[in-house]
Amino acid sequence: MFSLCIPTIDRFDTFLDKNLEKYLTFDLIDEIIICDENGNDYSKICEKYKQIKVYKNETILGPFLNKMKVCKLAKNEWIVLMDSDNFADQSYFEIAKKYIHEVIPSNRSILSPCFAKPSFNYTHLINVYTKNKLFNNDCLINTGNYIINKYLIDNIDISKELENIKQSSACDVIFFNTLLFEQLDLEFHVVKDMEYNHVVHNGSVWNTTHSQFKNFNESIYKRFKNL
Secondary structure (H helix, E strand, O other): OEEEEEEEOOOHHHHHHHHHHHHOOOOOEEEEEEEEOOOOOHHHHHHHOOOOEEEEOOOOOOHHHHHHHHHHOOOOOEEEEOOOOOEOOHHHHHHHHHHHHHHOOOOOEEEEEEEEEOOEEOHHHOEEEEOOEOOOOHHHHHHOOOEEEHHHHHHOOOOOOHHHHOOOHHHHHHHHHHHHHHHHOOEEEEEEEEEEEOOOOOOOHHHHHOOOOHHHHHHHHHHHHOO
């Protein structure tokens, strides 16, 4: 049913190792794909988890492009994009499957969790949002770790955004979502009871890069609000 796609850089020992053991027991995950930015995790994963598809980038792509790469490698229609420092338990996948079967979201859809535990509670935003009906919550649109239809990955055009992508580390998710709203009429579903564990730590990409590209960060939030 699902392709679990994980971009990573130096996260095997601290997070990935314990999470991968759990993911391998979930029957709704057909494949696990990992793209390693600098190769430090690559051999460790290959040696211990031979059933996982692991790729080592020749150069560091950055969060935006590494997420694009790992998702493009997926074989399934529905992709679970999960940062390597976060974790979704089996109920996350079960709730998503039930939602897909009962609601039948279009191929232009993202299924977003309503709670990134323990810090980011979006349950008051449970609904379906489009370019003509958006929410006022900057944090939700930049949290990521959601389920995305592969149609969106395969059809987004980033050819005119390459310079912006270089500055997007801390705001790669809102940037990506904004492009999807602009180009492909994204439907953003905030799904009831869909929750995962979101770890906030000093080594997170947002914490280490948000001050470097302040002007870009402000510009992309403005761009989203002007949709």
